[in-house]
Amino acid sequence: MPIYEFECRKCSHCFEKLMFASDENMPECPECHGRDVSRLMSAGFVRPRGIPSGSGGFTPPPKACASGGG
Numbered sequence: 001m002p003i004y005e006f007e008c009r010k011c012s013h014c015f016e017k018l019m020f021a022s023d024e025n026m027p028e029c030p031e032c033h034g035r036d037v038s039r040l041m042s043a044g045f046v047r048p049r050g051i052p053s054g055s056g057g058f059t060p061p062p063k064a065c066a067s068g069g070g
Contacts, residue, residue: 007065010034014065040065 002021007014008029017027026037 005040005065006037007040008032008034009036009038014040 003016003018005014005016006027006029008031011029011032011034013029013031015027015030019027026035026039028035029037
């Protein structure tokens with residue numbers, strides 16, 4: 001199950017949710033409990049060349065959410 005990022009249209013809170021790709025129901029916002037949320041485009045994980053897996057030499061990109069929540 002992938003982790004998806006969402007942003008609430010009511011309160012602008014950003015949050016992540018582990019869910020099936022086939023799930024059609026949008027999750028509830030954990031802040032305001034609203035159901036009007038949009039799924040955000042997330043950056044994929046990329047390991048730069050020359051850095052072995054598990055070396056800890058990777059810094060993840062900043063969050064896509066403008067409000068900086070998460």
